[in-house]
Structures are given as structure tokens and as C-alpha cells.
Amino acid sequence: LGDVYKRQAFNDSKRCFERALSSSPEHSRALYNLGNVSDELNDPEMAVEYYERATNADPDFADAHYNLAAVAEKLGEKDKALKHWSIYLESDTTSLHAEIARKRIVFLKGDLPDSD
Numbered sequence: 001l002g003d004v005y006k007r008q009a010f011n012d013s014k015r016c017f018e019r020a021l022s023s024s025p026e027h028s029r030a031l032y033n034l035g036n037v038s039d040e041l042n043d044p045e046m047a048v049e050y051y052e053r054a055t056n057a058d059p060d061f062a063d064a065h066y067n068l069a070a071v072a073e074k075l076g077e078k079d080k081a082l083k084h085w086s087i088y089l090e091s092d093t094t095s096l097h098a099e100i101a102r103k104r105i106v107f108l109k110g111d112l113p114d115s116d
Contacts (some may be wrong), residue, residue: 028058062091
């Protein structure tokens with residue numbers, strides 16, 4: 001029952017963010033949130049699409065680059081993941097997320113075993 005409720009809540013959120021996009025198609029925050037919802041609903045391809053649209057709408061949206069890199073990596077899209085991990089690090093160099101991004105870059109380049 002918990003999974004059904006969770007799925008319904010994400011679907012409700014998705015509809016809300018889609019309504020926001022109907023009035024402002026390049027609303028980066030709504031696109032980002034749709035990426036998050038899509039990822040939670042196990043639709044990583046759609047998540048990538050929304051995150052890409054969010055980063056196109058706002059190239060400085062660090063969190064969208066971070067999530068895009070993470071989902072692209074899960075999908076085996078190494079070059080895309082490397083690109084967006086690197087872009088993320090241009091805006092954040094000191095947080096825990098920055099440390100994760102640096103580790104993912106090293107791993108994807110083949111310099112270290114996967115330790116995450």
C-alpha cells in the first residue's frame with residue numbers, strides 16, 4: 001500500500017509540474033522537478049530529457065547538472081555523465097556533492113575502482 005500511495009503522490013506532483021510548464025515551457029525548476037519525479041517513477045530516460053531541458057533553460061542550474069550526470073551514468077551514458085559532473089563542479093567545489101562528483105569523474109575515466 002505504501003508503494004501505491006508513493007506512486008500516486010509522484011503522479012500528482014508530475015501533473016502539477018506539467019501544468020506549470022503549460023504556462024512557462026522553459027521553467028527550469030519545473031523541468032528539474034519533473035526530472036526528479038520521472039527518476040522516482042523509474043523512468044530514467046524521461047528524467048534525462050527533463051534534466052537536459054532544465055540545463056538548457058538555465059545553464060547555471062547546478063543541481064540539474066548533478067542529477068543529469070547521475071542518471072546518465074546509471075544509463076551507461078558515460079560521456080554525458082562526465083560532461084555534467086564537470087559542469088556541476090564549476091559551481092560547487094567544496095560540498096559533499098562536489099566530492100561525489102569528483103569521485104564519479106575519476107571512476108568514469110577509469111582511474112579508480114567504483115567505491116560508491
